[in-house]
Amino acid sequence: MRRSVIAAETLKIALLVFLGAAAWVPVFLALNMSFKTPAEIMRQYWALPAWPLRLENYRDAWVYTHQYLLNSIYVSGLSALLTVFIGSIAGYAFARLRFVGKGLFFGAVLVLLLIPTVVTLIPRFVLARDLGILYTHWGLILPYVAAAQPLTIFLLRGFFAQLPEELIEAARIDGASEFTIYYRIILPLSVPIVVTAGLLNVQTTWNQFIWPLIALRDDSMRPITVGLQVLSSELVGDYGPLMAAYVLSAVPMLILFMFTMRYFVRGLTSGALKQ
Amino acid sequence: MxxxxxxxxxxxxxxxxxxxxxxxxxxxxxxxxxxxxxxxxxxxxxxxxxxSLTRWNGLRSTFIGLENFRELMQDQIFLTSFINTAKLLMAGILKTITMPILASELVFWLRSRRLAYVFRLVFVVPLVIPEITNVLLWQHIFSYRGALNNFLMLIGRPDWRADWLGHPDTAMLSIILMGFPYISVLGFLVYLSALQGIPEELFDAAQIDGVNWLQRVFRIDLPLIRPQIIMLSILACIGAVETYFTILILTDGGPGFSTMVPGLYLYKSAFSHMRFGFASAIAVIMLLVSGAFTLLGIRLMKER
Incomplete structure (x- = not known):
């Protein structure tokens, strides 16, 4: 009995080690090549990098990608802040306030969860052009904020609806405005869910590729996703700096993830389950 | 009065x-x-x-009724793209209902809590890698001087080397096989949290009844995470219909039109040929298909 338990546990660990290693193979390859010279990559593909490591690859990659990374941080950061702000005030209105046509508006926002973004791609392009935001960062941010509203409002409204009514009632009797109640009472009690919604949003916008590919023209404005694709066609065969650039593309999210993993994980599961 | x-x-x-x-x-x-x-x-x-009922170049549009749809029905490229979507869809479902479940089962039934935590990290941290980076890495793996061909050299099979994404016989298969071992972060997390939500008493009762692990997996675990399996499968179907950036990067629909998918065809019709009306008709058909999957999903989820 005891031995079979140990055997089973060993087998599980062995399988997991295999699966885990396999999942990380592309990352190992990228890391390995990012420290090698072109000759090393050519002749000894599987060997570990020779000492001293070729750190020039990272210097070059940084020169190529830092503007793209900054653009992504700016666009994703601002989008997340705006999304969470207008999504949370709307979430508060839908959760706690009475107004004529509330159910209708809420339903109209939620039903958008079912509409794929590819369907609105072309008219959105024409609209952005007509609004004069095409080829600007606002042309990314505003559609991102709008696209994120259904899920953000859904998540936040659900949380706000569970908060005790007495708190809000007490503030109303004291003559607080609805915005003050939202800002002073609701928001401080909802920090975790708001952070979760924000992170979920950062992750979604960070990965956007098609829209920035068509909605931007100027190379200096591109986010990292489009930037990497451009680099991969410009640096064909020059794997060292290219792989270093791929590694750098994951660093901002890695840093964010290290501090907020709990929220990330919850956001992913709750976000998906409710779609 | x-x-x-x-x-x-x-x-x-x-x-x-x-x-x-x-x-x-x-x-x-x-x-x-x-x-x-x-x-x-x-x-x-x-x-x-x-x-979708017009000829449109983004500036001027003329009403032409169902002409775009009629053209699509006779368009060989469009039909090919749907067959490719069907292949991707089946592969997507298969990937969703196998590897993430296997990984989450293994982590869930690990006795060592500390190792379970470590492996959870191993499967979740890839979340930080942008999807594009992942696709570009697989592009390298399949490229002529890439990892797959180097591996074939390593095992003494240099004659098996190929331009995997550049040949019509292997391009689609390479795209389908991309992403091994297919443990999506989302799938892994959803299954794992579903397993963790199963009441402890059920497992205790099963153990007292002398149920072996195979019976437990098929009689308890899988039936109880069925809603999650359905939901993730439906998401995989919708993803297969809607996602085309992968193919845009890896093959651009080629060689020829062997890896074309509707989303990419829409993209090209609009932004290479300025046929906005025609592309909108493709969008409407894609909406209908993914809408059908969504409704099917809602129906199945309600049934339990």
């Missing part, structure tokens, strides 16, 4: 006025979000539906 109905309607008016006045804070707070979705979701959606 005439005063009574008048005062009643006056009352109703006052009441309505009161209601509207009380509604002001609600409207004010909901307005930015509602405005945003009306402008950037509803308007483009309706515009797309209407323009």
């Amino acid at each position: 005439a005063g009574l109905p008048a005062s009643r309607s006056e009352n109703a008016l006052v009441k309505l006025g009161k209601q509207v006045r009380r509604s002001i804070p609600g409207y004010t707070l909901a307005l930015p979000a509602v405005l945003a979705v009306v402008i950037f979701s509803y308007y483009p959606f309706l515009s797309g539906l209407l323009h």
Whole structure:
């Protein structure tokens, strides 16, 4: 009995080690090549990098990608802040306030969860052009904020609806405005869910590729996703700096993830389950 | 006599006025979000539906009825793209219902809590890698000087080397096989949290009844995570219909049209050939297909 338990546990660990290693193979390859010279990559593909490591690859990659990374941080950061702000005030209105046509508006926002973004791609392009935001960062941010509203409002409204009514009632009797109640009472009690919604949003916008590919023209404005694709066609065969650039593309999210993993994980599961 | 109905309607008016006045804070707070979705979701959606019936170059449009749809039905490229979607869809379902379940089962049934935590990290941290980076890495793996061919050299099979993405016989298969071992972060997390949500007593009872691990997996674990399996499968179907950036990067639909998918065809029709109306018709068909999957999903989830 005891031995079979140990055997089973060993087998599980062995399988997991295999699966885990396999999942990380592309990352190992990228890391390995990012420290090698072109000759090393050519002749000894599987060997570990020779000492001293070729750190020039990272210097070059940084020169190529830092503007793209900054653009992504700016666009994703601002989008997340705006999304969470207008999504949370709307979430508060839908959760706690009475107004004529509330159910209708809420339903109209939620039903958008079912509409794929590819369907609105072309008219959105024409609209952005007509609004004069095409080829600007606002042309990314505003559609991102709008696209994120259904899920953000859904998540936040659900949380706000569970908060005790007495708190809000007490503030109303004291003559607080609805915005003050939202800002002073609701928001401080909802920090975790708001952070979760924000992170979920950062992750979604960070990965956007098609829209920035068509909605931007100027190379200096591109986010990292489009930037990497451009680099991969410009640096064909020059794997060292290219792989270093791929590694750098994951660093901002890695840093964010290290501090907020709990929220990330919850956001992913709750976000998906409710779609 | 005439005063009574008048005062009643006056009352109703006052009441309505009161209601509207009380509604002001609600409207004010909901307005930015509602405005945003009306402008950037509803308007483009309706515009797309209407323009699918037109010839449109982004500036001027002419109504041509169902002509775009008629053309699509006879378009060989479009039909090919649907067959490719069907292949991707089946592969997507298969990937969703195997490897993430295997990984989450293994982590869930690990005795060592510390190792379970470590492996959870191993499967979740890839979340930080942008999807594009992942696709570009696989592009390298399949490229002529890439990892797969180097591996074939390593095992003494240099004659098996190929330009995997550049050949019509292997391009589609390479795209389908991309992403080994297919443990998506989302799938892994959803299955794992579903397993963790199963009441402990069930497992205890099963153990007392002398149920072996195989019976437990098929009689307890899998039936109880069925809603999650259905949901993730439906998401995989919708993803297979809608996702085309992968193919745009890896093969651009080629060689020839051997890896074309509807989304990419839409993209090319619009932004390479300026056929916005024709592309909108493709969008409408894609909406119908993914809508059908969504409805199927909702139906299956309700059934339990």
